[in-house]
Amino acid sequence: MTAALTTSGTTAVQSDATISTTPAAPTGPNKLPLKFPFTTAGGVQISALNLRRPKVRDLKQSQRDGGTQGDQEVALFALIAGLTPEDMDEMDAADYTTLQARFQQMQSGSIL
Template sequence: MSSAWLQHGSNQITINLRQTATFNGVLRDSLTLRAPLVRDIRNAQRLTSDETEREMQLFASLAEVSVSELEGMAWRDYRRLQEAYFRLAADDDAAGGPIAPAHATAG
């Protein structure tokens, strides 16, 4: 499933924003998330037990922006960010892709 507002790469996903926003001092019309690492998830969990704050910390880390900059986004663009994250972090099997490395052999 693809959307016109998403550009999906193997280790990142770019979200076209409906409303420009400032990130790292630059007015932008898109935001890119890199694929999460276990370390990113663990760091977000260590910072807070609040689920919303944890999500914001994780997204900020993956986009290399601040939480306050994410808070300044239009709500509908933040919802796009959430959807993009879940597509990026989805298990390959759930997305219909391979679950074993290409060099694996059937036993």
């Protein structure tokens, strides 16, 4: 709801909408908590991955990066998680399996 208030020739607009200059931390289906947190090559502790939905450009980029099919998958997951493939190498295999399953859900459209 928006309302305009006029006082002495000045118009102020009041709105229920909130404008934020800092992005909110992702929650819900795109946040993947890790059972086994890890430390990146840069020394950052990762306890959850904030995933964005993959785009075609991400698929193409991961294929251009070359390597084996596994290398391409790691590169793709790194892109959507905002990490590097080297960071992903430090992830526990159990969490990686969970990430693979989440990616499949995202790709099928069952998770927005």
